[in-house]
Amino acid sequence: MIVVIHAHPYPSRSRACAALLDAIRDLPAIDIRSLYALYADFDIDARAEQEALERAALVVWLHPLYWYTVPALMKHWFDSVLVGGWAHGTGAALEGKDCLWVTTSSAGDAYRVEGRHGHAFEAFVPVVEQVARYCGMHWMEPHIVHGGHALPDAELREHGRKLRSRLDAWNGGHAARRD
Ligand SMILES: Cc1cc2nc3c(=O)[nH]c(=O)nc-3n(C[C@H](O)[C@H](O)[C@H](O)COP(=O)(O)O)c2cc1C
Known part of the structure; x- marks a missing residue:
């Protein structure tokens, strides 16, 4: 079973995240939880x-990447769901599960020391990565779509296809490990 925690405050305006979600929504055994639809009141x-x-x-x-990290409701989800005694500390509910970070950003070429974002993109990864690692999850290579808001539809569909292939491959590997 794959669970997708999807957090976009303006889904009707989303292009990049929407393309990724569209590409995977009919995979078998997938539970897509769109937090802003489920919990508009937080x-x-x-x-x-x-x-x-x-x-x-x-x-x-x-x-989507918001201020170099997750949107507000996803941060609130971290705070209220990944609690001590369940996800860490005396709890280990997530121990050994795989975690895949899929995010979309604005222009990727601005992620340079001399660029608008002042750092390479990799400098912003550890905060989200460490949330997963702190809970004992296995951090997979993230799937990042740079310049998401401006990419042509065909490129967004290609990103969606690549994400779907990764999840298909994960499903195949998981089934083989289980048998
Ligand atoms: C409030 C807000 C904060 C944002 N912060 C960042 C940021 O820190 N870094 C970045 O690369 N893009 C940032 N963006 C751009 C979005 O990440 C980008 O528009 C989005 O990923 C495109 O995906 P979508 O089409 O699904 O909305 C921000 C956008 C908004 C509205």
Whole structure:
């Protein structure tokens, strides 16, 4: 089972995340949880979220990059779902699960020391990565789409196809490990 935690505050305006989501939504055994649709009031049902995670072997975090990290509701999801005694500390509910970070950004060429973002993109990865690692999850190579808002539809579809192939491959590998 794959669980996708999707957080986009303006899904009707989304192009990049929407293309990625469209490409994977009909995969078998996938549970897509669009946080801004489920919890527009920010009143997250932490137990329901934890149960969805418990059913999954792969957790996908899919969102546009906002201020170099996750959108506000996803941060609130981290705060209220990944709690001590369940995800870390005396709890280990996520131990050994795979975690795939899928995010979309604005122009990738601005991620340079001399660029508008002042650092290479890799400098911004550890904060999200360490959330997964702190909870004992296995961090996979992230799937990043730079310049997402401006890419032509065909390129966005290609990114979607690549993401789908990765999840297909993960599904195949997982089935082989289980047998
Ligand atoms: C509030 C806000 C903050 C943003 N912060 C960043 C940022 O820190 N880095 C970046 O590369 N893009 C940033 N962006 C651009 C979005 O990441 C980009 O438009 C989005 O990933 C495109 O995907 P979408 O078509 O699914 O919305 C920001 C956009 C908004 C609205």
